[in-house]
Amino acid sequence: MSAVPATAESSEYVRVKRKRQTIFLYANMPIDTVHDLRARANLVTKVPTSEMRFYLDESGEVLLDENKTLKEQKIENDMVLYMVYRIQGSDDWETVMIGDKKAEGEA
Template identity: 35%
Template sequence: SVSTMMYVRVKRRNQTIFLHVEPQDNFMVLKQKCAEINNVPPSSVLLIEGETKRELADLASVSDSEIENDAVLFLVLKKESGAWEQVDLVPFEGISGEAEETRNTAQ
């Protein structure tokens, strides 16, 4: 059978990880890849579906969860306290807005 390669974008703060996945991959596979990149154990990684904000279960597969090619997932890491961090994305508007304010002040 021909496997269908696709990719998902996994975002955390100002980091975006492009992961090549196959529809039959389960989310534990994706968690392991994200964990390796962030130097944390897979148990400290939570994946959240971007549109519905639902937590993606380790044993669920990409196709079962109706994750499309180029889908956005959010990566949440466990803090040292044992609590999960908030889904934290740096909004691009905020960055450019601050830069413009700085320029206006400088003039």
């Protein structure tokens, strides 16, 4: 039995979490940018890409650069990213929330 080579048909994905929602997004790791992922998330959430941000950590301290590739930001297959939305009518953003609670270290 021979090993199957990695091809364009390989399933690479990231999990994007926000509150009680987890979205599995296809990711072409070597070339996709965070903006590409936000565009895919838009297809599911119907939230404009300009109204969402992705963080690498649950504490919301490491904002992902939308113009860098996933590979440049060391994002790997099956990693969890955290999504927040812009607060409606404001320039402020939500805090990272998973389930019903805010990220650790916040009130």
